[in-house]
Amino acid sequence: MEKRDSKEGKLTIAEVESFLGTVDSCIAELAQKISQLPKVEQDGSSECPFARQLYADKEEAQKKVQCCLEKLNEYGSWVQSEIARCKNNLAVITAHENQLNNDRPREYFSDAETQLAALYNRLVQLAQKIQEAIRNIQQALEQASQKQYPGDVGQQIPSFQMPPLPGDSNLSQPDFDAQLKQMFSIGPIE
DSSP: OOOOOTTTOOOOHHHHHHHHHHHHHHHHHHHHHHHTOOOOOTTSOOSSTTHHHHHHHHHHHHHHHHHHHHHHHHHHHHHHHHHHHHHHHHHHHHHHHTTOOSHHHHHHHHHHHHHHHHHHHHHHHHHHHHHHHHHHHHHHHHHHHTSOOSSOTTSOOOOOOOOOOTTOTTOOHHHHHHHHHHHHHHOOOO
């Protein structure tokens, strides 16, 4: 996971909320891949000729979801630190607001307190959404881990080859070329 530095700017609530949408689509993609998996015997055989590819696709979707989990944990830490910062700032504003004698500065403090409380509530809701997304990811990963291809799905998947045509089983490519040359060397039929 990449860390943000001061040159890139701070993480925003909007970015985290947007990422939660990405998480939902990654979980949905994994669920779809899981639902498409055919039955595979312990020896790797299946009625589905491209079972290995379907399992490889599921593994790829599973890796994406795992990356989402890692990033969500990072975002969750950021949200928790922002909640703590807001809570601290609210305590400071409330303490200093009571020390003011003039109504105008008190209004500024009151407005700041209202805005900070709204931000605090938004961050708390975001933290709850992150926790819900983490639970959903964990459930999806648990389901995905129960559907494994026997052996290694990462092995090279054999490329499709045209099966031999009936009657041509003993006809090899060099013989076919030789037969074509012989036919053309005879010349035109009169």
